[in-house]
Amino acid sequence: MDPLLFTPGPTNVPYRVLKAMAKPMITHRGATFRSLYSSVEDKIKQLLDTENEVFLLTASGTGGVEAAIANLVKKGTKVIVPIFGTFSERIANAVKTYGGEVITRKYKEGTGPVKEDIAALIDEHLNAEILFIVYNDTSPGVMLKDIDQICKIAKDNGLITIVDGISIVGGAPVHVDAWNIDVFIGATQKCLGTPPGLSFISVSREVLEKSKNINTIYFSFELFKKFAEKRETPFTPAIPLFYALDEALKIILSEIGYKRWLELHERRAEALYKSLEVMNFIPFVHENFRSVVVISTSGHPSLECPALKSELEKKYAINISGGLGELKNKIIRVGNMGFLTWRDILTLIAAIAEILLEHGIEEDVSKALGIIGNYAAKTPIPWDG
Amino acid sequence: MDPLLFTPGPTNVPYRVLKAMAKPMITHRGATFRSLYSSVEDKIKQLLDTENEVFLLTASGTGGVEAAIANLVKKGTKVIVPIFGTFSERIANAVKTYGGEVITRKYKEGTGPVKEDIAALIDEHLNAEILFIVYNDTSPGVMLKDIDQICKIAKDNGLITIVDGISIVGGAPVHVDAWNIDVFIGATQKCLGTPPGLSFISVSREVLEKSKNINTIYFSFELFKKFAEKRETPFTPAIPLFYALDEALKIILSEIGYKRWLELHERRAEALYKSLEVMNFIPFVHENFRSVVVISTSGHPSLECPALKSELEKKYAINISGGLGELKNKIIRVGNMGFLTWRDILTLIAAIAEILLEHGIEEDVSKALGIIGNYAAKTPIPWDG
Structure with a gap:
C-alpha cells in the first residue's frame, strides 16, 4: 500500500x-x-x-x-x-x-x-x-x-x-x-x-x-x-x-496561486485542530503558538500516542509522527504541508476514529467528519492528481 | 533534441x-x-x-x-x-x-x-x-x-x-x-x-x-x-x-555483472583512444596515466577545441567537455562513463568526422568507424534501453 x-x-x-x-x-x-x-x-x-x-x-x-x-x-x-x-x-x-x-x-x-x-x-x-x-x-x-x-x-x-x-x-x-x-x-x-x-x-x-x-x-x-x-x-x-x-512551484505559484495555496494550509489546519478536538485530542501547544503546518497534540486521554501512530501505519499505511527527544512518546504530530487534499484529511480523521473505536473509545465521529466536509465545500482543492 | x-x-x-x-x-x-x-x-x-x-x-x-x-x-x-x-x-x-x-x-x-x-x-x-x-x-x-x-x-x-x-x-x-x-x-x-x-x-x-x-x-x-x-x-x-x-546498481551488479561492466569501460576507452588517434587527435595525457573514464586530447591540429565542442552541441546536442582552468581552450575531454553504448560511441565519432569535413578536414572516417564496429562486435552491450 x-x-x-x-x-x-x-x-x-x-x-x-x-x-x-x-x-x-x-x-x-x-x-x-x-x-x-x-x-x-x-x-x-x-x-x-x-x-x-x-x-x-x-x-x-x-x-x-x-x-x-x-x-x-x-x-x-x-x-x-x-x-x-x-x-x-x-x-x-x-x-x-x-x-x-x-x-x-x-x-x-x-x-x-x-x-x-x-x-x-x-x-x-x-x-x-x-x-x-x-x-x-x-x-x-x-x-x-x-x-x-x-x-x-x-x-x-x-x-x-x-x-x-x-x-x-x-x-x-x-x-x-x-x-x-x-x-x-x-x-x-x-x-x-x-x-x-x-x-x-x-x-x-x-x-x-x-x-x-x-x-x-x-x-x-x-x-x-x-x-x-x-x-x-x-x-x-x-x-x-x-x-x-x-514543477511544484509552477503549480503552486502560477496554477493554484500562492495566496490560495497559503489559505488552503490555514483552512486545513483549522479543520484538523477542530476535528481532533471534537474527538477529544488535547492540543499540545499554547494557542498563541499553534502551528499552521504541524498539528501537535498530547494525544487522546484513553490511547497511548505510540499505539495510535503504529496502528495507523500498520493498518492503513498512514504516517503521522510522534515526538522527538523528551517528547518521544508524549505527543503525536500531524503534518499539514503541501499537497494534502480534503480527501486525505477526511481519511486521516476516519482512520483515527476507527482505531479509537477498535480500542472501545467512542467519539463523535460524525461531527468530526462534518467539520472536514464543511471546509471541503467552502475551500475546494484546486489541483488535479 | x-x-x-x-x-x-x-x-x-x-x-x-x-x-x-x-x-x-x-x-x-x-x-x-x-x-x-x-x-x-x-x-x-x-x-x-x-x-x-x-x-x-x-x-x-x-x-x-x-x-x-x-x-x-x-x-x-x-x-x-x-x-x-x-x-x-x-x-x-x-x-x-x-x-x-x-x-x-x-x-x-x-x-x-x-x-x-x-x-x-x-x-x-x-x-x-x-x-x-x-x-x-x-x-x-x-x-x-x-x-x-x-x-x-x-x-x-x-x-x-x-x-x-x-x-x-x-x-x-x-x-x-x-x-x-x-x-x-x-x-x-x-x-x-x-x-x-x-x-x-x-x-x-x-x-x-x-x-x-x-x-x-x-x-x-x-x-x-x-x-x-x-x-x-x-x-x-x-x-x-x-x-x-x-536501480542503477542492481543493473550494474546483478544484471550486467560488475566484471563485465568494468570490461565495457575498458573496451570503450580503447575504441575511443584508437578511433580519435586515427582521426589525428593528439592524446593529451602521457600513456602511463591515460584515464579509462575521461579521454583527454589536445584536439585536432586543424580545428580549435572550443569550435569542435560548440558545434557538436549546436548541431547534434552532443556534449563533450573542454579543459578547466589553464587548460580551458587547450584540450577536449570525452567522458567514457556509465551506460554509453557502441551506438553512442559510433555517433560521437561520426559527428566529429562530419564537423571536421565541414571545416574541410578529411580524415580516415571509415577506419575510425571500423574500429568502433570491431569492438561492438566483440563486446556487445548487455543492457536494454
Whole structure:
C-alpha cells in the first residue's frame, strides 16, 4: 500500500512532480541547466518576496542551516538562539560546533518567545551579533507568529537575522525583505511538496560582504554568488530535484496561486485542530503558538500516542509522527504541508476514529467528519492528481 | 533534441533509472526507507569491496570531499596532497580552508605521481599524517594506475589514506580494504549512470575513532555511524536519488555483472583512444596515466577545441567537455562513463568526422568507424534501453 504521509516532511509529492524528475540527464554547465536554474531562482524569490540573492544547495535543510553558520559564525561570534524545540536546540549546538558563543533562553514546552522576550535578550546582551531563530519548530509544533516583529527588533539593534524557515516556507507567509531577514533557509520536502535533497537560502548584501574567507567550500556563499551570476551552481547540483522543485512551484505559484495555496494550509489546519478536538485530542501547544503546518497534540486521554501512530501505519499505511527527544512518546504530530487534499484529511480523521473505536473509545465521529466536509465545500482543492 | 552526454559527469541515465525516482514519497524514518538504505549500502560495499562503514551523503561529490576533510583535518594537520589537476588542487585548497597544512608537489601536465614519488614525499615529510589523493583527476584526464601501491606505501608509513574516487568508481576497479584505503569518496553521477546529488564515503574503523568532536554536523561521521546502525541517515536524505542509485546498481551488479561492466569501460576507452588517434587527435595525457573514464586530447591540429565542442552541441546536442582552468581552450575531454553504448560511441565519432569535413578536414572516417564496429562486435552491450 502506498503511504499517505502526514509527517512533517517529507510530504506527499504529486505524480506530476515526481514525473518531472524522470527527464534525460543534462550537463550542469549548459544552457538547459542555466534556464532551469533561472526558472527555479525566480520562483524562490517570488516565494520569499525578496530581491536578495537566493542560492540553491544540494543538501537537505540541515545542510542549509550549516551553510548559514559556516558562513557567518567564527570563534567567539555571539549568537542569540532562543530554544523552544529540537530544531532550535540543534541550531544552538551547530553554532557551538563552529566556535560561536550561544546566548539562549529555553521556553516552556509548547510555547516560544514573543517579541518582548527577544527585545529583553538583546538588551541583556548588547554585544550579540546574530539572531538565529526558527520560524516554526516542528518538534513541538510551535510557530512564532510575530517573527516579523522579532526580526525587526533584532535588525533595529544592529543584529544579523537568520531565520530557519525550512518547515514552514510555502505553508505560511514569508516576506524576507519587509521582515528584515538577512538569511532565510528553506527546503523542498515540507510545504512545497517536492522530494527532499535540496535547500535554498536567501542572503542579504550585508551578509554577502561579511561572509568572505570562511570555513567551508561546499557551502561557501562567495562561491555560490560567483556561479549564480552565470545561473550555475559551484558544484554539481541534484538536477532531478531542480526539475521537481520547478514543477511544484509552477503549480503552486502560477496554477493554484500562492495566496490560495497559503489559505488552503490555514483552512486545513483549522479543520484538523477542530476535528481532533471534537474527538477529544488535547492540543499540545499554547494557542498563541499553534502551528499552521504541524498539528501537535498530547494525544487522546484513553490511547497511548505510540499505539495510535503504529496502528495507523500498520493498518492503513498512514504516517503521522510522534515526538522527538523528551517528547518521544508524549505527543503525536500531524503534518499539514503541501499537497494534502480534503480527501486525505477526511481519511486521516476516519482512520483515527476507527482505531479509537477498535480500542472501545467512542467519539463523535460524525461531527468530526462534518467539520472536514464543511471546509471541503467552502475551500475546494484546486489541483488535479 | 535530448542531449547525448559525453561529459565526465553528469552522464546519461537510463530511463529505467530515471523512472525509479518517480515513486510515491515515503518517510525517511520508516521500514520502507530502511530497507532501501540497506539495499543501497550492501551494493556500495560490494562495489568498493569493503567491510568498512559506508555512509550515504545528500550532497554531491565536493560535499563528500568536504566531509572527509571536516572529519579529519584540524588546525595544523599535515596532509600530503599531490597536485596533477583541478580536482587535486581543490582538495589542497579545501584542506587549507580547514586549517590543515598541505604538503604537495605539482606534476607535469598530463602526468601524475607514481608510487616512488609518494614514497619520496613521505620520506621528506615524516610528520605527515594523511595522504589525500585523487584516483582519477578528470580535469586533465589523468588516472593513477598504481593507486593500490601508493596507498600501501602511505599506510605502511602510518598515514591515513583518503582517496577521491568520485569520477572513477564503477569505471575501474576499487578494492578499498585490499588497497588500504581508510576513506574512499564516490558519487552517483559519473560511472554509475545515476543522477547527481548523492555521494558515498567508506570509512575505516581507525578513522571513525579519530573523527570525534569535529567541526561539522551535516557531515559528521559520528552521527552517520549512529544512524547507520538503524539503517537511516541523520538528516533527511534525497530519497528519489536513493531509488535511482539502487536501480542503477542492481543493473550494474546483478544484471550486467560488475566484471563485465568494468570490461565495457575498458573496451570503450580503447575504441575511443584508437578511433580519435586515427582521426589525428593528439592524446593529451602521457600513456602511463591515460584515464579509462575521461579521454583527454589536445584536439585536432586543424580545428580549435572550443569550435569542435560548440558545434557538436549546436548541431547534434552532443556534449563533450573542454579543459578547466589553464587548460580551458587547450584540450577536449570525452567522458567514457556509465551506460554509453557502441551506438553512442559510433555517433560521437561520426559527428566529429562530419564537423571536421565541414571545416574541410578529411580524415580516415571509415577506419575510425571500423574500429568502433570491431569492438561492438566483440563486446556487445548487455543492457536494454
